[in-house]
Amino acid sequence: MEIFKVASQQLDTQISTQNTQNTQNTRAVEHTNNEQNTKNSTQTMDSKSVNETIKKLNEDMQRLETNVRFGYNDKIDAMYVNVTEANSGKTIRKIPTEHAMKMTEYFKEAIGMLFDKKE
Structure with a gap:
């Protein structure tokens, strides 16, 4: 038992x-x-x-x-500054440049693929 x-x-x-x-x-x-x-x-x-x-x-x-305007790029989670010409509205300078923002986006994607992260 x-x-x-x-x-x-x-x-x-x-x-x-x-x-x-x-x-x-x-x-x-x-x-x-x-x-x-x-x-x-x-x-x-x-x-x-x-x-x-x-x-x-x-x-x-x-x-x-x-003639300064601010914006936000969702893809890289960063702000940018646009300086435009008063008469024509043509962009004089963008900080950071369009090329720099595209490179940042590319590197974020590459890091995500390599390390399986979103950032």
């Missing part, structure tokens, strides 16, 4: 251990999902605040009657 009792206790211990491991794995997955959701919402808030800041800067530049 005692053999059955010991075997039963061992089985209960194994089941309890498995349940604990499953619970820990579930919590780890939930924690990872929560971190990812927080990161995504932070990026969305950052994007909104950047766009609002750029809009405000452009309004200020118009009030100062300058």
Whole structure:
């Protein structure tokens, strides 16, 4: 009889251990999902605040009657400055240059392929 009792206790211990491991794995997955959701919402808030800041800067530049405009490139997550000619609206200078922004985009993609990252 005692053999059955010991075997039963061992089985209960194994089941309890498995349940604990499953619970820990579930919590780890939930924690990872929560971190990812927080990161995504932070990026969305950052994007909104950047766009609002750029809009405000452009309004200020118009009030100062300058030919400087600000913008944001989503692909490289960076701001740029456009200096235009007053009469024709032709771009005099873009900082960083279009070429530099394309190179940055290319390198971000290359890093993503090499290291399996988005940045």
